[in-house]
Amino acid sequence: MCPFPTACPTTSTLCPALTCRTWCATPCRERSQGMPVSSLASSASSSTKGCDASILLDNGERNMPQNGGLRRSVLDLIESIRATVHRACGPTVSCADITNLATKEAIMQSRLPGYDVPLGRRDSLTPATAQQVGILPGPDFNVQQLVRTFADRGFDKMDLVALSGAHTVGKASCGSFRNRAGENADFVRTLQQVCARNPGHLQDLDVTTPNTFDNRYYNNLQVGRGVLNSDMALTRDGETKNWVNNFAGNQGWFFSQFSTSMRKLAHLPGGNIGEIRNNCFRRNGNGESVILAAEVFAAFA
Numbered sequence: 242m243c244p245f246p247t248a249c250p251t252t253s254t255l256c257p258a259l260t261c262r263t264w265c266a267t268p269c270r271e272r273s274q275g276m277p278v279s280s281l282a283s284s285a286s287s288s289t290k291g292c293d294a295s296i297l298l299d300n301g302e303r304n305m306p307q308n309g310g311l312r313r314s315v316l317d318l319i320e321s322i323r324a325t326v327h328r329a330c331g332p333t334v335s336c337a338d339i340t341n342l343a344t345k346e347a348i349m350q351s352r353l354p355g356y357d358v359p360l361g362r363r364d365s366l367t368p369a370t371a372q373q374v375g376i377l378p379g380p381d382f383n384v385q386q387l388v389r390t391f392a393d394r395g396f397d398k399m400d401l402v403a404l405s406g407a408h409t410v411g412k413a414s415c416g417s418f419r420n421r422a423g424e425n426a427d428f429v430r431t432l433q434q435v436c437a438r439n440p441g442h443l444q445d446l447d448v449t450t451p452n453t454f455d456n457r458y459y460n461n462l463q464v465g466r467g468v469l470n471s472d473m474a475l476t477r478d479g480e481t482k483n484w485v486n487n488f489a490g491n492q493g494w495f496f497s498q499f500s501t502s503m504r505k506l507a508h509l510p511g512g513n514i515g516e517i518r519n520n521c522f523r524r525n526g527n528g529e530s531v532i533l534a535a536e537v538f539a540a541f542a
């Protein structure tokens with residue numbers, strides 16, 4: 242099942258650009274945002290969404306407002322890794338596997354423990370629908386909504402808080418925290434002023450150490466300096482607040498739990514039907530899809 246021939250170069254040698262942490266963490270987002278979609282699809286039998294590179298397709302879910310922050314450079318880098326791998330090994334590795342592996346690689350380069358990644362996923366034939374994207378957790382979700390969304394996919398409160406720690410890197414556009422309310426009025430005012438001056442401003446999600454994968458995100462939450470309402474929401478439930486405090490006080494604990502929860506995310510169902518795209522941004526042509534269709538029928542025979 243594993244599509245990586247042993248003779249193939251590893252992703253580390255293929256991807257020197259992965260040393261840039263901001264870049265690297267971004268594929269996580271596909272994992273997180275694919276999560277609800279995955280589970281939807283797993284109950285919908287043959288049309289599986291989730292860890293299936295659907296978000297890379299041109300003119301699809303990628304252009305929906307929920308995914309507006311995805312950077313072009315990230316997408317291009319995934320496609321460039323695909324091109325390199327396919328040159329070396331032939332069309333044997335899917336864009337879904339490459340995204341999953343690149344995410345793990347990025348995490349390991351930030352000195353976190355690695356985890357096993359399931360290989361052999363297929364790239365989807367279609368993007369997620371607006372309805373599927375619409376159920377993703379939003380920046381104004383309260384803690385009950387966050388807990389429910391994650392629980393629906395088998396993630397507990399500890400996973401929720403640990404995975405939200407991905408916001409130790411990366412940026413948000415002004416629209417994502419326009420409604421930020423609650424703790425730390427001075428901080429909220431500053432955010433609003435920056436956006437009033439420059440509506441195109443991209444705000445660091447970790448206002449203390451934005452370029453370092455560390456536990457400062459949680460220290461920020463403790464003093465009301467979380468950028469998104471959904472970040473601050475983690476401090477409003479007894480159990481999630483405990484996890485915020487645990488991770489704020491112990492970076493090693495955060496790192497090990499983050500990797501454990503990422504492993505869970507990487508193993509969500511998805512990508513069992515589809516193709517190995519010859520270009521991550523497009524479905525293969527008709528000829529290439531004939532083989533695929535035969536495989537799909539075989540799977541149901």
Ligand code: HEM
Nearest residue numbers: 266267269273310378379380404407411412413414417471
């Ligand atoms: C708990 C629910 C979550 C919500 C509501 C949420 C929401 C958001 C929002 C609104 C943004 C900013 C988008 C923009 O304005 O362009 C963002 C950025 C980001 N999120 Fe999340 N997120 C969640 C969980 C996660 C998880 C689980 C991960 C990874 C494991 C993750 C990784 C990231 C990263 C890396 C960025 C920065 C992207 C960039 O700089 O281009 N998020 N998130």
